[in-house]
Amino acid sequence: MAALIFVLLTAMLVAMWKGKDGLATILFLISLVAVALLFNHHITDSLGLSL
Amino acid sequence: MTALRTGIAQFCTLAVCGVLLGAFYEQFAGAVLPCPLCMLQRMAMVLCAAGPAWILALSLRRRVGPDDYARGYGASVLGAVLGAAVSARQVLLHIEPGDPGYGEAVLGLHLYTWAFVVFVVVLLVSGLHLMLAMPAKEERLPWQGASRVVVLVLLAITALNAVLVFALAGFHAYLPDDPTGYRLFEDLGWSTPSE
Numbered sequence: 001m002a003a004l005i006f007v008l009l010t011a012m013l014v015a016m017w018k019g020k021d022g023l024a025t026i027l028f029l030i031s032l033v034a035v036a037l038l039f040n041h042h043i044t045d046s047l048g049l050s051l
Numbered sequence: 052m053t054a055l056r057t058g059i060a061q062f063c064t065l066a067v068c069g070v071l072l073g074a075f076y077e078q079f080a081g082a083v084l085p086c087p088l089c090m091l092q093r094m095a096m097v098l099c100a101a102g103p104a105w106i107l108a109l110s111l112r113r114r115v116g117p118d119d120y121a122r123g124y125g126a127s128v129l130g131a132v133l134g135a136a137v138s139a140r141q142v143l144l145h146i147e148p149g150d151p152g153y154g155e156a157v158l159g160l161h162l163y164t165w166a167f168v169v170f171v172v173v174l175l176v177s178g179l180h181l182m183l184a185m186p187a188k189e190e191r192l193p194w195q196g197a198s199r200v201v202v203l204v205l206l207a208i209t210a211l212n213a214v215l216v217f218a219l220a221g222f223h224a225y226l227p228d229d230p231t232g233y234r235l236f237e238d239l240g241w242s243t244p245s246e
Contacts, residue, residue: 001220001224001225002090002091002094002216002219002220002225003213003216003217003220003224004200005094006094006097006209006210006213006216007213009094009097009101009209009212010206010209010213012101012102012184012209013097013179013202013205013206013209014206015098015177016101016104016105016108016109016202017108017202017203017206019108019112020107023142024105025122028098028101028183031094031098032098032130032133035091035094035098036133038087038238039091039133039136039137039140040089040141041077041225042088042091043140
């Protein structure tokens with residue numbers, strides 16, 4: 001999962017570099033949500049609440 | 052003022068790149084493997100640096116205006132809020148008296164405590180920039196060669212992180228809470244699993 005998020009972040013920076021601002025915005029938001037969900041998993045996993 | 056805005060964007064991106072390089076140093080020279088929360092903080096730092104890097108990338112193609120600055124530093128604020136939550140969580144995990152913390156301390160503080168400081172500074176710089184240093188109209192930024200290098204450095208560090216975390220996690224969905232080795236090499240049989 002973590003490697004996938006870093007691939008998303010790399011793709012976002014490549015999109016910025018290539019001038020694809022719409023795609024970069026979408027990838028930024030997807031990465032943000034993915035990091036938040038992974039953080040949520042690590043919090044709830046220790047409590048036995050993670051899916 | 053245009054030069055100051057360019058300098059701030061370049062410095063902010065490079066400062067976060069420096070922190071990420073420091074984490075690499077700790078990982079390889081200090082032999083402290085990053086835990087899942089450490090990796091989440093690295094991701095949040097890339098999100099923070101992506102804001103000013105976005106402004107610099109835009110400036111390579113056209114003039115940048117107030118909306119571009121707002122988008123860039125708004126992105127940094129979002130990344131910093133998330134990163135501060137993650138690093139505060141890790142600080143709280145090790146807050147009990149006598150707890151040695153995770154990894155080695157650097158200048159008296161553990162890396163996750165420094166990360167919290169960095170995220171708070173990003174929030175302050177982004178907020179102050181949005182309040183006090185916005186341009187009135189579109190402008191062409193100077194030092195485009197340096198901007199190009201700064202964005203490419205961030206891109207290279209992010210791609211390197213993708214490779215490193217894949218080596219750490221191997222073909223498993225999540226990183227172990229307390230990593231002891233590179234699971235990809237263990238999965239492939241290139242090294243023996245460590246306890």
